[in-house]
Amino acid sequence: MTSVSGKAGALVSIGSDDRQAAKPSLDTLISTHDFELVASKTFSPKAWAFVSSAATDLYTKQRNATTFSRIRLRPRALRDVSKVDLGTTMLGHRIRAPLFCSPVAMSKLVHEEGEKDVSRACKALGIAHCVSTSASYPLEEIASAMRAHRVLDDDGGFEVPLFFQLYVDKNRENSRRLLQRARDAGAKAIFLTIDAPVPGKREADERIRSDEGLSSGMSGVGVKNDAKGGGIGRVMGGYIDASMSWRDLAWLRSCVPGLPVVLKGVQTCEDAILAAGAGVDAIVVSNHGGRSLDTSSESVMVLLEMHRNCPEVFRSVEVYVDGGITRGTDVFKALCLGVKAVGIGRGQLYGLNYGHEGVARYIEILRDELETTMKMCGATSIDQLHPGYLNSLSIDHKIPTLDPATKLALIKSKL
Structure with a gap:
């Protein structure tokens, strides 16, 4: 097996190795x-x-996962929990559980069927799939794979929407064409990523040389190596328009009139207030899985920050979250904090190691743990969940308080 450690900053070539060992049974x-x-x-x-x-x-990546454990549960007893309903909606689409697959790039690196298999799993699970601009396959093929996938226990009551995530191109016409393709392929909403005006520095990715034959089937951008390293994320994000601002939301809406707009990557209560004021349909509290700006706040801390400073945002727009969710208790805590649905990013790729069956099993594990947590806490439906089930005193002292005058100025601002 070829070593991949190398010296810091060294670009390592990878030949044949033994990492493709026999996987344990799913x-x-x-x-x-x-x-x-x-x-x-x-x-x-x-x-x-x-x-x-x-x-x-990697501080933000690590804290995304560990901070959930610092919030304690407050179970209620002697309630009839023999039946639990995990159904909810995302942007009006009825889904079986408050989970969705977040946009991730280049899934074909993990499995030949890539995003097509992720969509097949989402259809089987009755949950939404948000497809990345940097997907391995065109959205048209991913949507076709989802439609064609047979689900034996499909009761017809769930819609399984496809959403499309957008990085805005410096050449805006490229993005306009991409958005219209997404609409024509059946995308039900546009998730605009706002936490990565430039790619983050991901050193492990840079240190290993990329296969320059790789390219995105959606954006058409190819992979290459250069003097900085072999980072797929950096090279494939070179076209992103760092000038994108709140003023440009009107342009985005003009490209696909009538499609809901979701801002993915809200990391402060101030931007949550501005997003609600800008009239978007939903926001995703996210720090890109810790992949953009290290030492930014973990996602669950931003949810607590919003509860302290702008709880009204949860009533005016749908709020989703991703980053560090590895247990059903994490999902439960996010839902108690007003989140409508929880996104799974890296986890879907770990599941994709086994194809669509692996993605489905990964998410089913989270779903089963969520159901168990709800029963243990005395709740039988998502709409019953509220912050009273949580004790966050161990981290409340870390939550910033927004000055009332600043908040008023944000509410009155004209974007």
């Missing part, structure tokens, strides 16, 4: 952590570096 994996462990041992070195990497020292 039915032996009983937690999301099992999937990550198997991926660490069986992904190609480049795939593992690309998927697992995060910005610089």
Whole structure:
């Protein structure tokens, strides 16, 4: 096996290796952590570096996952929890559980069917799939794979929407054409990523040389190596327009009139207030899985910040979250904090190691843990959840308080 450690900053070539060892049987994996462990041992070195990497020292990535555990649960007893309904909606689309697959790039690095298999799993699960601008396959093919996938227990009551995530191109006409393609392919909403005006520095990804034959089937952007390294995320994000601002939301709406607009990457209560004032349909509280700006706040802390400073935002727009969700208790806590649905990013790729069946099993584990948590806490439907089920006193002192005058100025601002 070729070593991938190298010296700091060195670009390492990878030849044949033994990381594609025999994977354990899918039915032996009983937690999301099992999937990550198997991926660490069986992904190609480049795939593992690309998927697992995060910005610089990985503090935000690590805290995304660990901070959930610092919020304690407050279970209520002696309630009839014999039946639990996990159904909810995203932007009016009825889904089986408050989960969705977040946009991730270049899934074909993990499995030949890539995003097509993720969509097949989402259809089987009755949940939404948001497809990345940097997807391995065109959205048209992903949508076709979803439509064609047979689900034996489909009761016809769920819509399984496809959403499209957008990085705005410096050449705005390229983005306009891409948005119209997405609309024509059946995308039900546009998720505009706002937490990555430039790509983050992901050192593990940079240190391993990329296959220059790779390219996105959606954006058409190809992969290459250069003097900075072999980072797929950096090279494929070179076209992103760093001038995008609140003023440009009107342009975005003009490209696909009538489609809901979601801002993905809200990291402060101030921007949550501005987003609600700008009339978007939803926001995703996200720090890009820690892949953009290291030491930015973990997603659950931003939710607590919003509860302290702008709870009205949860009533005016739908709020979603991703980043660090690895247990059903994490999902439960996010829902108690007003989130409508929880996104799964890296986890879908760890599941994709086993094709669409693996993605489905990964998310089913989270769903089952969520159902168990709800029963243990005395709740039988998503609309019953509220902050009273949580004790966040161990981290409340870390939450910033927004000055009332600043908040008023934000509400009155004309974007």
